[in-house]
Amino acid sequence: MSKLIAPSVLAADFANLQRDIEMINNSDADWIHIDVMDGVFVPNISFGIPVIKAIQKHAKKTMDVHLMIVNPDQYISTFKNIGANNLTVHFEACTHLHRTIQAIQKEGMKAGVALNPHTPISVLEDVIMDIDLICLMSVNPGFGGQNFIENTYKKIIQLKHMIEQSGSSALIEIDGGVTDQNAHKLISAGADILVAGSFVFKSQNPSETIQNLRLLANS
Numbered sequence: 001m002s003k004l005i006a007p008s009v010l011a012a013d014f015a016n017l018q019r020d021i022e023m024i025n026n027s028d029a030d031w032i033h034i035d036v037m038d039g040v041f042v043p044n045i046s047f048g049i050p051v052i053k054a055i056q057k058h059a060k061k062t063m064d065v066h067l068m069i070v071n072p073d074q075y076i077s078t079f080k081n082i083g084a085n086n087l088t089v090h091f092e093a094c095t096h097l098h099r100t101i102q103a104i105q106k107e108g109m110k111a112g113v114a115l116n117p118h119t120p121i122s123v124l125e126d127v128i129m130d131i132d133l134i135c136l137m138s139v140n141p142g143f144g145g146q147n148f149i150e151n152t153y154k155k156i157i158q159l160k161h162m163i164e165q166s167g168s169s170a171l172i173e174i175d176g177g178v179t180d181q182n183a184h185k186l187i188s189a190g191a192d193i194l195v196a197g198s199f200v201f202k203s204q205n206p207s208e209t210i211q212n213l214r215l216l217a218n219s
């Protein structure tokens with residue numbers, strides 16, 4: 001399977017959101033990554049339902065929605081209705097994680113589980129067969145533009161091993177501090193999807209940057 005690039009619109013220009021979504025549509029990007037932050041689970045607030053509805057009107061790529069919120073269960077059908085294809089919740093925010101995964105899949109979406117940098121991958125042992133996507137946070141969630149945490153490589157290797165041993169088909173997504181300096185190494189360690197916000201949107205030519213990341217990921 002070819003490796004996927006998911007630009008994170010957290011770093012887009014919100015005053016020109018349609019332009020930036022169309023840039024993603026016309027680029028080599030595979031998914032569009034959408035970060036929802038509630039100011040409770042993480043110390044920042046990003047955007048919510050009305051903005052995602054506006055994104056849906058223009059987005060032509062898979063909408064990969066990452067919830068950094070407490071009580072995600074109460075919004076699952078709402079996110080389905082506004083176009084989410086993948087819905088990722090945080091392990092640290094879910095009391096009944098298995099129930100949450102089932103509820104997401106029942107709505108016809110792919111279910112993802114995200115782990116904060118301090119959370120060991122061993123917490124996924126009993127749900128690994130049930131999830132479609134694991135998002136390893138390679139920065140502390142809440143903000144774009146942070147430095148990549150090097151310990152992530154070790155976690156990718158451990159997770160890849162767990163996936164192979166179990167026979168799970170879950171994909172590994174890396175989120176935070178992804179650049180052209182670490183993209184190839186992340187894929188070599190076992191990553192399947194790279195989320196990149198600042199590196200794409202703060203570059204001179206975001207479309208070319210996406211193309212370059214995709215080449216590096218698949219080289």
Ligand SMILES: O=C(CO)[C@@H](O)[C@H](O)COP(=O)(O)O
Nearest residue numbers: 008141142144145177197198
């Ligand atoms: O979830 C998050 C941050 O909490 C990410 O999706 C960021 O949007 C990644 O941004 P960069 O580190 O690539 O700027």
